[in-house]
Amino acid sequence: MATFRCVQLLVLAVTAAAQSTQVLQELSNTLLLNQLAISNVLAERDSGIRVMRQWLDELQSNITSECRRTRGQEELDSRRALECVRPFTVVHDRCIMVESKTTGNWGDMKKFCQQQGGKMVKVDTDNFMYHLVRFLHDNGLNVKNYWVGGSDEGSEGVFFWDDGTRVKMGTPFWGDGTGDQIQEPDGGATQNCIIMYKDDHYFFFDLPCHDSHGVICERM
Numbered sequence: 001m002a003t004f005r006c007v008q009l010l011v012l013a014v015t016a017a018a019q020s021t022q023v024l025q026e027l028s029n030t031l032l033l034n035q036l037a038i039s040n041v042l043a044e045r046d047s048g049i050r051v052m053r054q055w056l057d058e059l060q061s062n063i064t065s066e067c068r069r070t071r072g073q074e075e076l077d078s079r080r081a082l083e084c085v086r087p088f089t090v091v092h093d094r095c096i097m098v099e100s101k102t103t104g105n106w107g108d109m110k111k112f113c114q115q116q117g118g119k120m121v122k123v124d125t126d127n128f129m130y131h132l133v134r135f136l137h138d139n140g141l142n143v144k145n146y147w148v149g150g151s152d153e154g155s156e157g158v159f160f161w162d163d164g165t166r167v168k169m170g171t172p173f174w175g176d177g178t179g180d181q182i183q184e185p186d187g188g189a190t191q192n193c194i195i196m197y198k199d200d201h202y203f204f205f206d207l208p209c210h211d212s213h214g215v216i217c218e219r220m
């Protein structure tokens with residue numbers, strides 16, 4: 001009887017031990033799963049942080065280069081403003097003087113610009129031309145025609161600026177007449193000097209160089 005009781009107790013102990021082992025195994029599995037989940041979360045977090053860091057680096061780099069560009073432009077503007085003193089004034093990064101009171105032929109007005117420490121203006125981009133014409137209107141200077149620094153004197157039909165570069169032809173620089181709709185330049189050998197012509201929105205016209213008009217000068 002005593003032996004049977006011992007066997008019973010042994011069976012119970014073994015069963016209890018087996019149950020404990022299973023519980024431990026289940027706990028271990030749960031722990032492993034949790035570790036895996038945490039690892040995934042950490043990996044995702046690290047990946048997110050990496051992306052954020054890259055994004056912040058790019059943002060910082062963009063801000064730095066934009067600051068440099070703005071600072072450079074401001075320095076250029078203020079240097080230009082310091083250099084560009086009366087009677088000249090800054091028009092779209094160029095140093096300009098518009099003379100509407102003194103008038104003369106193309107050669108006389110070329111000398112006039114030199115006496116002011118500049119030379120006749122070179123209008124070589126449509127952007128600058130737009131701002132120059134706007135400047136004339138904004139400052140009540142749209143009352144005269146103005147000589148500019150281009151001519152085809154000595155090279156009929158081929159216009160050059162003072163510095164030897166070719167004058168761009170066609171639109172948007174040249175006008176097309178005020179009544180005849182003929183594309184300028186149209187004067188052949190009788191018209192060799194370029195003017196910004198008031199009655200055609202200040203587009204270029206070739207006119208006789210001995211005519212008397214105002215001038216736009218530029219300080220380089």
Ligand SMILES: [Ca+2]
Binds near residue numbers: 156188189192193206
């Ligand atoms: Ca000509």
Ligand SMILES: [Ca+2]
Binds near residue numbers: 186187205206207
């Ligand atoms: Ca003409």
